[in-house]
Each structure stands twice: as C-alpha cells, then as structure tokens.
Amino acid sequence: MTPVEHSQFKLDDVDTFTVGARLFGCGGGGDAGIGRRLARQYFTDQAVDVLDPHLAAQQGATGDAVALGIAGAAAGPLSEQLPSGTEFPAVVNRFTSMGLDPQAIVALEAGGLNGLAALAAAAQVNLPVVDADLSGRAIPSLDQLSPAYSGASLLPAVLVDSYGRTLVVEAGTGTAGETHGQASYLEDVVRATVQVAGGWVAVGIPLGSINCLIDLVVPKVMLRVLQWGRILENVHSVAQLQHHVESRGGTIIGQGSINRIQRPSSSVPTGWFTVVSETSLMRVDMQNEFLAVAVDGLIVSTTPAVIGVLDARTLLPLEADQIRTATDVVIMTLPPSVPQRRTEYLERTGPRSFGLKFEVELS
Amino acid sequence: MRIGIDVGGTHTDAVLMDGETVAAATKGHNTDNLADGTRAALNSLRQDHPFSSAEIDGVMIGTTHLLNALVEAHRLAHTAAIRLCLPATAAFPPFTEWPQRLKTALGATGHMVPGGHEYTGRRIASLDERGLRRLGERLGEEGVESIAVSSVFSPVNAELEEQAAAVLAEVLPGVPVSLSHRIGRIGLLERENATIINASLRLLAGSMTNVLSQVILECGITAPLFLSQNDGTVMDVNAVQEYPVLTFASGPANSMRGAAVLSGLQDCAVVDCGGTTSDVGMLRGGFPRETPSFVDVAGLPTNFRMPDVVSIGLGGGSRVNTGGDLRVGPDSVGHRLGQEALIFGGKTLTTTDIAVAAGRAQLGDHSCVTSLEQSLVQAVLNEIDQRHIAALESMRSGLGEMPVVCVGGGAVLLPDYLKGIGPVIRPEHYAVANAVGAAVAQVSGEVDRIFIIGSSARQEVLQQARQEATDRAVASGAAPASVRIVDEDAIPVPYLPSEAVRIKVKAVGDLRIGRSAPRTEVRG
Secondary structure, three states: OOOOOOOEEOOOHHHHHHHHHHHHOOOOOOOHHHHHHHHHHHHOOOOEEEEOHHHHHHHOOOOEEEEEEEEEOOOOHHHHOOOOOOHHHHHHHHHHHOOOOEEEEEEOOOOOHHHHHHHHHHHHHOOOEEEEEOOOOOOOOHHHOHHHHOOOOOOOEEEEOOOOOEEEEOOOHHHOOOHHHHHHHHHHHHHHHHHHOOOEEEEEEEEEEHHHHHHOOEEOOHHHHHHHHHHHHHOOOHHHHHHHHHHOOOEEEEEEEEEEEEOOOOOOOOEEEEEEOOOOEEEEEEOOOEEEEEEOOEEEEEOOOEEEEEEOOOOOEOOHHHOOOOOEEEEEEEOOOOOOOHHHHHHHHOHHHHOOOOOOOOO | OEEEEEEOOOEEEEEEEEOOEEEEEEEEEOOOOHHHHHHHHHHHHHHHOOOOHHHOOEEEEEEOHHHHHHHOOOOOOOEEEEEEEEOOOOOOOOOOOOOHHHHHHHOOEEEEEEOOEOOOOOEOOOOOHHHHHHHHHHHHHOOOOEEEEEEOOOOOOOHHHHHHHHHHHHHOOOOOEEEHHHOOOOOHHHHHHHHHHHHHHHHHHHHHHHHHHHHHHHOOOOOOEEEEOOOOOEEEHHHHHHOHHHHOOOHHHHHHHHHHHHHOOOOEEEEEEOOOOEEEEEEEOOEEOEOOOOOEEOOEEOOOOOEOOEEEOOOOOEEEEOOOOOEEEEEEOHHHHHHHEHHHOOOEOEHHHHHHHOOOOOOOOHHHHOOOOHHHHHHHHHHHHHHHHHHHHHHOOOOOOOOEEEEOOOHHHOOOEEOOOEEEEOOOOHHHHHHHHHHOOOEEEEEEEEEEOOOOOHHHHHHHHHHHHHHHHHHOOEOHHHOEEEEEEEEEOOOOOOOEEEEEEEEEEOEOOOOOOOOOOOOO
C-alpha cells in the first residue's frame, strides 16, 4: 500500500499550500492569492480528505471523479470580477443531473490558482480531493491536460460563469474517440466563452470512475505542492534551500539581479528576462509561465520541469508579473511529477509545444 | 527655499533646504501634540537660520499620525463600505479578512448591491438608485460618518462609482464618500481595503491638516503645505483631506530619498538607524527598491507598493541588558534617551553609551562610561555590527563591496567599515535625512489599467498611457518640463481576444511651486 503521509487538508495548510502553488505555478497559472482567499473562505472548521489514486484503485472506490478549475484571464479580470461562490457547486450539481456520481475532486493544475480552487471546491461540496492533477505544473491550454493524451474524453464539460450562466459542451458523434480533437475544441469553446463571460469561467471535466483515475492523472502533485510550501516557508538561506532542492533531485541554477525584461506580446509570444550574477548570465524564457532557463547560452532546464524564480530575500516564489528589473532572485528547478504516459506528457508539455525549438531538459 | 518636517515615532526633525543644500536643521523630541511639535520645529529652524515668509516656497511634512491611528484602531470614523458588484464577487463580501478589532473600531458594515463592469467596460448590472438611496437612509440612521464605495473594474470605468457618490451626497449630505478608482489599482479587494482605510481616516485627516495649516500660518508662513506620500512623492493639503491613505507610511521612502540627496549616491545600501529600530533598504538610481509584491497595512492586504525594507529591533536608544546572557534591544528608552542614558546622567545602559565608550560617537559626558568593561563594549559592538551585516547581506544582490549610507539619529552606532559589506558613509546632516527626503520630494502621476490594443499599435497605446501618467503628475503640481517616466511595464493579459495588456506607468516631476497650491488629482 502507498503510505499516505497527510490524509487531510486543513485550514492551517492553506497558506502553506499557497506558497507551494506559486512554485508549481512556474510564474503563471493564475493568481494563487485569489485561490488562497477562496480556500480560506470555504475551509472554515472543516478538513478536506485527500484521496490517493493508487489506493482508490486498490480498494475499489466507487463513484466518479471530476476535475474542477478556473480557465481564463485569471490574473486580471478574476482579481476584479471575483467569483460569486456558486460556480463550483453549480458545476458539480450539473454533472449529477447528467447522471454522474461525483465523489472526488481533481485539480486541473495543482500549481497557481487552480490547486487552491480545487481545495476550495472540495470544501464547498464536501468531497475529498485527489492527490493528483492533470498537468504536473501550470500550463496554459486545456489540450495539454493529461486526459487529452490518455485516450479519455474531456466531454461533456461544464462551464459556469460568475453570473451563474451554464454551458454544457457535449461531444458530437463524429468526434468520439478523438480525444485530442475534443480537447482542442473544448479549448476553443472556453476561449470564446471567456470573452463574453467577464474574462474567466469555472470549468468541470468528467474523469470517469475513481477506480481508473490513476491512468488519467499526474499523481502525487497536491501533497508535493504542500511539502514544497512547507520547505519554502522554513528555509532561511540559499544554502538550506539548496540542501532540500538537491536531495529531491532538483538544482539551484543561480542567484543574481534581474537586469533586462522582454515581456511576451501577441507578435512575440515568448518573452524573457535576464539575471546577472558575479559569474554568469542567466536567461529565463516565458509565456504565461516560465518555460526554460539558459545559463551563459546553454539550456539547463525546460518545461515540464518545475521552474521557480524566488525573491532572493524572502525565498518565496515570484509570479511572472512580479518580475521587475533590479529584483534579486534565486532560480531553481525541480523534476516534474509524471503521469503513466510519460512520452506523450513530455511531448504535450515540453518546449516544442510552446513553439520553442529545443529539446526537453529535466535535469 | 523649502521646509521639510518629519514627525516620526520619537523625534520631530525639520530642515530648511536651499535647493539640495541644507541651510538649517533641527531635531526635537515628540510631544503628544502634533501642533506643538511642528510649531517648535519651525521656531527652532527660524532661530537657527532666520527667514522671511516670502523666501519659503513650500512646507513638506511626513507624519505617522494617521498610520498610528489605524494601528491603534483609535479615532477612526464610523465607516460603511458599499460595493457595486452583484451578482459577481459575492464569495468575498467587504471586510473579508479584516481583523475583528479593526472592524469593531470602524463600526464596520459592508453592503453589496448590483453594479460594476467587466474588463471590457461592459456593465455587469446597472445601479439600483432607489435601493442605494434606501441603504443610504438606513446608514444615516445608524450614524455612519464616512462611506467607501467600490465598483468592479472601476479603474476601467468609474461611472457607477461617480453615480453612487451623487446619490449618497443627496441622501447623506456632509458624509464624505471615498471612491475606489481614485485610490487604488486593479485588484478589487485590495483597492476596496485601501478605500475603506481611507474613509475611516477622513475625519482625522481633516482635523490634522487643519491643525498643521493653522500652525504654519501662525508661524507666519504663507507657502503651500504638502504631505509626503507612501512612495516618497508629495500631495497638497487639500488632496490629503480626501486621500489620506496615500500619505500614511512615508517614513522609509523619505529617509532613503534623503540619504540619496545627502550622500550624492544613487546605488547603495541605506541604514536608517532611529531610536528603537534600524531600517535597512537599497537605493537604485536614487530611488528606494520596492517590494516585489503588495504590502499588508495593519494586517490588511492593500495594493500599495512600499520600499523594500528590513527592520531590526536595534537603535540608538536600545537597552543593553547584561543580566544573564547579553541582550541588546528590542526594548528601548525611545525619546527618553536624553534623560535615561548613562552619558546624559541617567541609569540605563544603552547602545549609544556603548558607542561613546568605544569612541564611535562624541556625545554627552564620556566620563560616565569609562568604567564599562572593555569586553562588554566589544561584545555589544559586535552584536550591533553583526545584526546590521546580516540584514545588509539579505538585501544585497552582488558579491562585491557596496557603500552603506547610514542616516538617522542612531547612525553613530555603526563603524566606518562593515566587514564583508563595505564602507559606511555618514553624510553631513545624516540625523535629519527623512526631513531632507520630505523637503526634496517630487510629485507623481500613475496609470495602471488594462488596455485593449486591438487595431491600434502597441506603441501608440503605451504612448497614451505615458501621456496620461504625465498629465496626472502635472495635475498634481509637477512642472511640465520636468516630468519623466520612472517606471513602466506592459504585462499581457493571457487568454483574451485581440491583445489585452495591463499597462502600468509612473511619471515623476519637480514640484511647480506657487503661492496657491494646484488642485491635486490622484488616481490609480
């Protein structure tokens, strides 16, 4: 049996999880601060049980899992047009009315906003959260989610906006089995929907029986996020951090001061910033998230590795819009958690999926 | 010439500045009465360097008076918050995450009504004027003294906040209404929090500015009065009455700007060593390095950015406790240093006594500390140095030496060189650097909102944002020719059609001084 070191999330874990969520957000994945508020709002006295997908399969758990999260322009519009609080229960209720038996919540992404949104949703609807997500680290597009390359359907998906308006996206007869085509279609529908829905929507994706979940998800991510939150909250020096990072297969790439920033734009989708240290020049490529790190021109880490840019003074992760010149930073990387379909995962979330012409580097 | 005054925790410092030269400086102990301290500082300056009213172009004051009121939850107005938002945002009502003590002090009530806009400027819902009128009447019966109004995406479209203000002015004439789009940036809860804090300080700010205006008039000064803002720029006294929240934490920015002016250095570390604490920060290009994220004020998340400063509980008045293990601070004799320190005939061993015994400072009666054991003196000096070195190490970005400009009344505590860090520079008039920072302050204008670039070129939109920031700086009193853009960022908003970009621009210029201060417009 897989040992479960932490079988519940409690209110006290929310702030710690937020720190870890910022690390696994890799600079993007939405505003973890809003996720933190959502989770704090709904946790109150209750705890959320954590379901290990391996154990669930071994023990023959019953019922269905649903993935929940927020898609859209989470950093800007969501920080103003905040949720009404009815979105996630509405998604779950709609699945129930469609004949599903939702018994567990899975985060679209553990990193950024959505890991916390899943915790909030689980607390709201009083269901356990699965120690897994569909991405390993924050990613920008629904067609990069693990079910999209695991032979499962992402449909029927349910979208609910802050007005309470609901959209059910069903598969047509011709698209059955073409999961990637479905995922791209869902991505297109969501992008079109957020334009008329205030910039974001709550998204629900059915994942089928909890028993078979392990085939579809990136396991062990939620508790890993909490663990890293705890580490980052407790380290006081780069040397201490280095010990934790290296003992878990990661690397401290370097430390220095940000001297130039080129933000992404519609014409140049990949931006970058450079960090100078006494001995080297580091460059971090970014779109919504940090995608790759080069040291003196040599690529040393790429997506889907977890790339963290930490404020050098507090050793807390920065989001991409906090990247400002003259900020002193530490750049670190961790190996990703991987789903069963490792090859497809690296293909779907590696640098080439973002239009970058270099190979995956996970060291 | 300008007069700069800093009313800190223990001292009121004042300087008379001729351009960037200190013509006179004074340092006095605080009294409980803001008027008395300010009057004493002005009189002392005049004694030191006689001046006529006509010679003074402006009086700039930085004070923690309002921040203290907030931290102590004392003298705050009975405040209601009205948010125009429904059906959105209901998951987080006004006063979410507020400490109960502060909510009680405000007699806080939060209300959500239909309204607000989407990021595109499209309305979420129209304002229910009749409903708002009824709410206003009810609040009036409950004795509300000040109201904060926020609306979803008001930095994009402020029409509903303005409309609500007009309705409330009819129902509750005389009750000040603070509008969120005038105060903060994008980020509803943080902007709303800042607006509520602002509303709660309106009555106190009114009486404080009246007192200060009266004092400078009594001292025969007819020049306009300005107050320091949190970012180290200034706003005129009329604007402070409406936007007090923007002025309440100016201390760190003022002392760091003062350190830059006094030392002539643009890139260095700054240690502001006061009576009880020592603040360590970094200057980049003559301006304080700011925190990468927004800061909490009195336990509340706001969308203010402040200088990135590490505070250590060690200053010139810190007690040296020799019973058992040696302990230096954090308890301090504060403004009673002049009576309690050994060198001034008192009975308390303080860090200043140690500095005098070690020859780092020439103050008071040296003979009172000659009997101190050399090993004790060395141990305390070592503690002082090591704690500053640790704080400076945590702030630095490079490995090489960096100059450390040391200012504030406790600056004598530090040696001339900090091992592993660099030389310590104590510029002339170091003790009154924050008053110097207040006096030389510029004025600013900011833009922070989402622009839909669409068919127009990105450069045109950026230029439009720069012009808006410049116009705001000029409206706040900047001389147009002096305005320059000091900070600019264009962050793409992912997942939206065409190209939505959040553009933040800050413009700063020299104050255009005239006998009647320009009307300040402050907008986020």
